Amino acid sequence: MNTVLPRIISGVVACAAGLALWEIVEIKGTMLVASFSLSTIAAACCMLAVVMGIAGCLATNYFWEAVLPVLGRFLKRLSAPWQPLDHWSGSLLLSFSLIVYFVIMLNLLPDQPLPEGNDQAAFLTQARDVQEAGGPSVLLQQLFAGEYTEANQHPLYVAILSYLPDYEAGKRLSAMLGLAALLLFAFGIARRYGNLVGGLTGLLLAVNAAWCRLTGQVVCEALLLLIVAGLWLVLLRVPAEGTSETRPRFLWIGIGLLLGLAWLTKGTALLLLLGVLCWRLSYTVDWRRCLPARFKVETTESETEPRAGRLCWKQALLSLALVVGSFMVIAAPLLIRNARVYGSPTFNANSYLLFEDEFTEPHALIEERGSLGNAVRRYWQTHSLAQMIKREVKGLAWQVFIFLRSLGPFPFHEGRLFFGVLLLPFLLTGLLTESGPARRLYLVWLVLFWLAFAWYLPIAAGERFLMPLLLPTFAFIGLGLARAGQLLKPLPAESGE
Secondary structure (H helix, E strand, C coil): CCCHHHHHHHHHHHHHHHHHHHHHHHHHCCHHHHCCCHHHHHHHHHHHHHHHHHHHHHCCHHHHHHHHHHHHHHHHHHCCCCCCCCCHHHHHHHHHHHHHHHHHHHHHHHHCCCCCCCHHHHHHHHHHHHHHHCCHHHHHHHHHHCCCCCCCCCHHHHHHHCCCCCHHHHHHHHHHHHHHHHHHHHHHHHHHHCHHHHHHHHHHHHCEHHHHHHCCCCCCHHHHHHHHHHHHHHHCCCCCCCCCCCCHHHHHHHHHHHHHHHHHHCCCHHHHHHHHHHHHHHCCCCHHHHCCHHHCCCCCCCCCCCCCCCCCHHHHHHHHHHHHHHHHHHCHHHHHHHHHHHCCCCCCHHHHHHHCCCCCCHHHHHHHHCCHHHHHHHHHHHCCHHHHHHHHHHHHHHHHHHHHHCCCECCCCCCHHHHHHHHHHHHHHHHHHCCCCHHHHHHHHHHHHHHHHHHCCCCCCCHHHHHHHHHHHHHHHHHHHHHHHHHHCCCCCCCCC
């Protein structure tokens, strides 16, 4: 029996936990022992994970030969085909989630931070300028003419906010967009997986602290979440390779249009586009042939049989052309403005911050560094490879922490991390249950966002950068909770007749 892969996984767990423990000790120091806190519990959990990871690496073959068959049977049960599960409790959860979100926002909106020296102030300033210039129609003309030069806040949310460039009205606008995203996503997931999963997903979103805080501020995240909700629901309709479908071309066009709207809202949507491109191209590769023999799982299928799920290059490039083409059509105003004013279609002022060690005003950096290429060359000349690796590795440890904490409910603060740890097994269960291509896309997005914002950590860190991942994450957690409940105590599905 092949025991190399579980030993490698154990080693990765030990290394990740060790890095997290190192960061906790570096930040808290002797305070971990002097006063009991949540950090003390987190350090103890990391220590336990390190010990278990090392034990897994050093365990005998006899141990793994006894454990792996049991684990295999359990995973087989989890990955069994999922049938949409409709239950009266799901409808109740869907209704309850809307009420909970409404009540939380009523209490949260008055306590939001004031627009003073933050992103809210920047969006309100830009929106007032657009309103005074003549509104969104004039903004569109200025983008094509290269007269609108704001390179930080993207124009779609600014254009919408220009109708109501007021702090209180902007907060209510964001809350309504957040409610619309919650409704769209919860009911879309209910249609895909059944109302029980939809209800669980809706409730998890409604009580989520990051969701509630960001959809109550005058920032673009609420609009971005609404667009990503639609994007994910369209992506779920993409058929698995090898199935006969007549709709894929329209789906790819819709995906490209939604990605374009997302990028017009926030620059980080380029990671969503890059993820879709990598995801689609990944189906052109026979990954089993790339694996060393020691990592391959024994199967009964013949080596001469065609691999399921493979995609020819022609199909992949056609779908990508539709995505990129429709993206360029909807994003044309900003692409043209960037090319005319800054010389790069995807220019963003914050790109310069990727090659700094601390936050500096982006527009000042543009004047000081000149081109982005100059900023890149300067960074390479002043930093060693070891420093770059340390920056990325340290950032990855923090991104895992931020990701898990972002799953926690309102009104907790740092304690949300433990709710994230509790939900992690259900996320893994949901990923095992979902057998469609969306699972691979989610993992590609997760890796891209973690790598990108791990590098960005010295400049800024926060849950708002990972918000696009929140929707599919809670969809998989809801699916995992329903699957776990189904395995423990099957719920009788209601008849549709």
